[in-house]
Amino acid sequence: MKEKNVIQVKDLTKKFGDFTAVNKITFEVKQGEIFGFLGANGAGKTTAMKMLIGISKPTSGEATVANFDVYTHPEDIKKNIGYMSQKFALYDDLTVRENITFFGGIYGLSKTKIKEKAEALISELNLQEVANELVGSLPLGWKQKIAFSVALLHDPKVVFLDEPTGGVDPITRRQFWEMIYKNAHNGTTIFVTTHYMDEAEYCDRVSIMVNGKIEALDTPKKLKEQFNVENMNDVFLKLARG
Amino acid sequence: MKRFIGFIRKEFYHIFRDTRSLFILFGMPIAQVMLFGFAITNEINNVDIAVFDKSKDATTQEIINKIASSKYFSNKQFITNEAEIESVFKKGKIKAVLVFEKDFSQKLIKESVADVQIITDATDPNTANTVNNYISSILQKYGQEINKDIKTPYKIIPESRMVYNPELKSVFMFVPGVMTVILMLVSAMMTSISITREKEMGTMEILLVSPIKPFQVIIGKVFPYIFLSIINAVVIILLSIFIFKMPIEGSLFLLGFESILFIINALSLGILISTMSSTQQTAMMISLMGLMLPVILLSGFIFPIASMPMPLQVISHIIPAKWFIIILKAIMLKGVGLSYIWKETLIILGMTIFYITLSVKKYKIRLE
Amino acid sequence: MSISLQHISKSFKDVTAVKDISFEVKEGELFGLIGPDGAGKTTIFRILTTLLLADEGTATVANFDVLENYKDIRDNVGYMPGRFSLYQDLTVEENLTFFATIFGTTIEENYDLIKDIYIQIEPFKNRRAGDLSGGMKQKLALSCALIHKPKVLFLDEPTTGVDPVSRKEFWEMLKRLQQKGITILVSTPYMDEAALCDRIALIQDGKILQIDAPKEIVKHYPKSIYNVSANNMYKLIESLNEYQHSYSVYPFGEFIHYTDKRTNFNPEDLRKYLEDKGLKNIIIEPTEATIEDTFMELAK
Numbered sequence: 001m002k003e004k005n006v007i008q009v010k011d012l013t014k015k016f017g018d019f020t021a022v023n024k025i026t027f028e029v030k031q032g033e034i035f036g037f038l039g040a041n042g043a044g045k046t047t048a049m050k051m052l053i054g055i056s057k058p059t060s061g062e063a064t065v066a067n068f069d070v071y072t073h074p075e076d077i078k079k080n081i082g083y084m085s086q087k088f089a090l091y092d093d094l095t096v097r098e099n100i101t102f103f104g105g106i107y108g109l110s111k112t113k114i115k116e117k118a119e120a121l122i123s124e125l126n127l128q129e130v131a132n133e134l135v136g137s138l139p140l141g142w143k144q145k146i147a148f149s150v151a152l153l154h155d156p157k158v159v160f161l162d163e164p165t166g167g168v169d170p171i172t173r174r175q176f177w178e179m180i181y182k183n184a185h186n187g188t189t190i191f192v193t194t195h196y197m198d199e200a201e202y203c204d205r206v207s208i209m210v211n212g213k214i215e216a217l218d219t220p221k222k223l224k225e226q227f228n229v230e231n232m233n234d235v236f237l238k239l240a241r242g
Numbered sequence: 243m244k245r246f247i248g249f250i251r252k253e254f255y256h257i258f259r260d261t262r263s264l265f266i267l268f269g270m271p272i273a274q275v276m277l278f279g280f281a282i283t284n285e286i287n288n289v290d291i292a293v294f295d296k297s298k299d300a301t302t303q304e305i306i307n308k309i310a311s312s313k314y315f316s317n318k319q320f321i322t323n324e325a326e327i328e329s330v331f332k333k334g335k336i337k338a339v340l341v342f343e344k345d346f347s348q349k350l351i352k353e354s355v356a357d358v359q360i361i362t363d364a365t366d367p368n369t370a371n372t373v374n375n376y377i378s379s380i381l382q383k384y385g386q387e388i389n390k391d392i393k394t395p396y397k398i399i400p401e402s403r404m405v406y407n408p409e410l411k412s413v414f415m416f417v418p419g420v421m422t423v424i425l426m427l428v429s430a431m432m433t434s435i436s437i438t439r440e441k442e443m444g445t446m447e448i449l450l451v452s453p454i455k456p457f458q459v460i461i462g463k464v465f466p467y468i469f470l471s472i473i474n475a476v477v478i479i480l481l482s483i484f485i486f487k488m489p490i491e492g493s494l495f496l497l498g499f500e501s502i503l504f505i506i507n508a509l510s511l512g513i514l515i516s517t518m519s520s521t522q523q524t525a526m527m528i529s530l531m532g533l534m535l536p537v538i539l540l541s542g543f544i545f546p547i548a549s550m551p552m553p554l555q556v557i558s559h560i561i562p563a564k565w566f567i568i569i570l571k572a573i574m575l576k577g578v579g580l581s582y583i584w585k586e587t588l589i590i591l592g593m594t595i596f597y598i599t600l601s602v603k604k605y606k607i608r609l610e
Numbered sequence: 611m612s613i614s615l616q617h618i619s620k621s622f623k624d625v626t627a628v629k630d631i632s633f634e635v636k637e638g639e640l641f642g643l644i645g646p647d648g649a650g651k652t653t654i655f656r657i658l659t660t661l662l663l664a665d666e667g668t669a670t671v672a673n674f675d676v677l678e679n680y681k682d683i684r685d686n687v688g689y690m691p692g693r694f695s696l697y698q699d700l701t702v703e704e705n706l707t708f709f710a711t712i713f714g715t716t717i718e719e720n721y722d723l724i725k726d727i728y729i730q731i732e733p734f735k736n737r738r739a740g741d742l743s744g745g746m747k748q749k750l751a752l753s754c755a756l757i758h759k760p761k762v763l764f765l766d767e768p769t770t771g772v773d774p775v776s777r778k779e780f781w782e783m784l785k786r787l788q789q790k791g792i793t794i795l796v797s798t799p800y801m802d803e804a805a806l807c808d809r810i811a812l813i814q815d816g817k818i819l820q821i822d823a824p825k826e827i828v829k830h831y832p833k834s835i836y837n838v839s840a841n842n843m844y845k846l847i848e849s850l851n852e853y854q855h856s857y858s859v860y861p862f863g864e865f866i867h868y869t870d871k872r873t874n875f876n877p878e879d880l881r882k883y884l885e886d887k888g889l890k891n892i893i894i895e896p897t898e899a900t901i902e903d904t905f906m907e908l909a910k
Contacts, residue, residue: 040773040774040775040776041743041744041745041771041772041773042743139648140646140647140648141646166770166771166799167646167647167770167799168646168647169645169646169647169649169814169909170646170801170860170902170905170906170909171860171906171909171910172646174860174861174906177861178847178861181843181844181847181861182844184844185842185843185844185845195773195774196800197774198800198802198863201862201863201864202861202863202864219864220863220864221864231863232863233774233802236774236775237774237775237778240773240774240775241775244711244714245711245712245714247711248707248708248711248712249708249711249712251708252697252700252704252708255697255699255700255704256697256699256700259699259700260699443695443697443698444691444692444693444694444695445695445696445697447661447689447691447695448689448691448695448696448709448754448755449712450660450661450684451659451660451661451684451687451689452684452709452712452713453681453684453685453712453713453714454712607680608660608661608662608663609656609661609662
């Protein structure tokens with residue numbers, strides 16, 4: 001069960017004119033894995049991720065997400081993945097409950113299902129008291145936790161998280177990672193793009209992109225051994241500085 | 243002073259690098275003048291009318307000839323009974339029917355009052371209105387001609403515009419309006435947007451934490467737009483003189499002075515708007531809804547103020563554009579001097595001072 | 611003292627942004643405000659840069675009062691706000707020239723100070739600021755904040771959203787500026803950057819948790835911390851949370867930082883407990899407290 005690949009990428013390439021943003025990247029992500037997708041600003045992470053979530057067509061190479069081909073079935077991919085980014089996660093001017101209902105509706109959940117899920121989510125995150133308050137009035141850490149749960153509403157096979165915990169206080173950040181561990185344990189694949197190296201330390205495996213190519217791919221532990229350094233930050237510095 | 247010049251230089255960089263806005267800035271006046279001058283016109287030409295003459299005497303004949311011989315109307319049909327009136331309108335070609343009462347000539351002489359009814363097809367109210375005005379004025383003129391001693395037999399309100407625009411060229415009416423709209427738009431909207439942009443981008447924060455003084459920031463922001471607005475005003479005037487052959491009767495110097503006064507008025511409004519809004523979007527909405535619409539609708543530019551309901555007439559008094567349009571028309575079409583428009587000038591000046599005072603009071607040297 | 615705050619409080623409507631904050635920064639010191647988003651860091655910066663008025667308390671910057679001598683402060687400080695705040699449609703050089711002019715100076719006059727930094731972006735001086743990468747924008751913003759040779763430099767989250775390479779370079783630049791005698795107040799949500807400051811204030815929910823040198827702060831951590839790992843992270847966390855003696859359980863990358871309630875804690879007891887829970891490849895080893903551990907302990 002654990003060995004099934006949920007994301008499979010081979011020689012995936014994206015060119016903009018004569019600029020190669022993503023250059024023949026190859027990797028696979030197993031079911032229930034927490035996969036860190038790292039790189040500096042402009043290294044090509046965002047472009048690669050856009051191809052995987054079906055909103056950008058690759059120039060060449062192969063990729064399947066949740067067993068759907070990115071060329072031929074982008075719409076099926078969208079139904080089977082969740083997405084959460086630090087920049088946009090929830091509508092600040094809607095209440096917690098309205099956000100849940102809205103996103104549940106987008107993914108075509110039935111009314112009863114949405115209600116059921118909303119109650120489960122609210123009790124799990126202990127949000128009873130703020131369920132009818134505007135999301136904008138909540139602390140950032142709470143928002144991120146709710147956003148993550150909302151991304152999971154339709155039981156996606158893969159969840160893409162874009163810098164999920166930047167700027168969040170240390171305790172909430174750990175609660176967030178505990179949620180990630182729990183969902184990964186239950187079989188959801190987690191794909192984290194980030195350039196915060198401390199987020200990378202939590203992943204099962206990480207890939208590091210430099211100038212459109214994946215320059216390293218392994219568990220954080222092995223990467224640290226390989227480069228003979230203390231933390232992922234130094235791994236990154238060694239790779240990026242050449 | 244060096245700081246100030248540096249600031250203005252930066253503003254010009256912003257303006258000239260934003261090619262899209264620049265295009266709108268200079269393309270718009272030309273497009274608007276052309277649009278109003280050529281396309282949107284309320285002149286009428288060769289409008290088909292019908293006549294129902296119950297009197298059929300020499301006077302009515304003369305009147306009908308007068309109307310039909312003008313280039314505005316052509317008499318297509320004589321009607322012989324009431325029922326036909328409706329049927330000719332239904333066919334759609336005839337825009338107006340003139341109905342002379344029985345014994346028209348006799349009544350005019352005996353009672354000095356005779357009735358003529360002008361029935362217009364008001365499905366197009368603008369044309370109907372214009373047709374009505376034109377016919378009335380021809381009738382009135384005729385009334386004056388035939389008997390200078392007797393009171394004019396018809397109760398007609400003369401359209402004052404015709405007096406100063408004898409050829410009834412609507413473009414002459416639109417030029418002052420278009421000029422007002424454009425000066426308002428460029429000055430108020432552009433400055434309010436450019437100041438709020440600094441807030442939105444966070445650069446205002448840095449400017450505040452620097453030795454540059456707030457009034458230098460404001461004047462520096464406003465200065466380039468005074469310059470651009472003057473160019474715009476000149477372009478519009480040149481267009482109207484050379485393309486539409488519009489005469490400028492009054493003094494060009496006075497015209498320039500009044501224009502600059504109005505530009506400063508609009509700029510200070512722009513500053514006031516910027517003190518009330520924190521994003522470019524809000525500034526734009528306030529400028530559009532709060533300034534543009536009143537300028538277009540309530541200033542007398544398109545709809546005559548005299549025919550507005552009382553509350554709107556009252557509101558129109560506080561719209562600077564109204565006064566500026568009066569000034570422009572007075573200078574351009576009537577050729578009057580400052581002695582005739584000092585009141586309007588003072589009103590605009592007063593409004594400007596009011597806006598500036600309010601802006602200075604509202605302007606924050608800190609973030610809250 | 612280069613910066614001094616005494617009992618500063620500030621509220622926005624019904625939200626208290628900072629509450630009774632006092633600290634001092636010595637001349638030439640590199641002082642860090644460490645805390646998550648919403649802790650009140652930006653409010654403190656804005657009060658010190660005279661952009662906001664405190665509800666209560668007094669503050670001075672370079673011996674000028676933030677209320678009475680705000681104009682003097684504005685002449686003497688450099689400020690880099692939290693987000694990129696330069697003119698995106700102006701080129702690198704035009705931005706720098708503009709800020710030099712409004713501070714009544716020229717690039718040439720203070721070139722020495724910014725040379726190290728500016729030289730790295732000089733090849734792109736004709737490029738518009740909006741087209742620069744995150745790291746280069748940050749260098750340009752720092753150059754602009756320094757162009758008038760300020761006595762005190764305020765940097766509000768300068769490294770947020772910047773990749774590790776640029777972050778490292780940035781801190782190296784700050785160290786060099788400090789040697790030139792500039793007092794620097796910097797804020798960051800990254801606990802790992804705290805170690806690079808001379809002294810730090812840990813701040814959360816508008817209150818200061820602790821002020822000290824980073825090394826002193828971790829020294830005062832009251833408990834022994836153990837790194838724990840096993841084959842299944844989720845089960846490990848669950849088991850540790852259920853363990854009756856556990857005091858705190860925090861994931862730290864590949865390990866869990868575990869502290870025990872008991873003073874005579876024996877790791878073997880815990881190992882046995884975890885083995886009974888069915889976990890394998892268990893590692894339990896003592897480790898050093900980090901600033902993040904301290905922060906969480908204080909914020910608890």
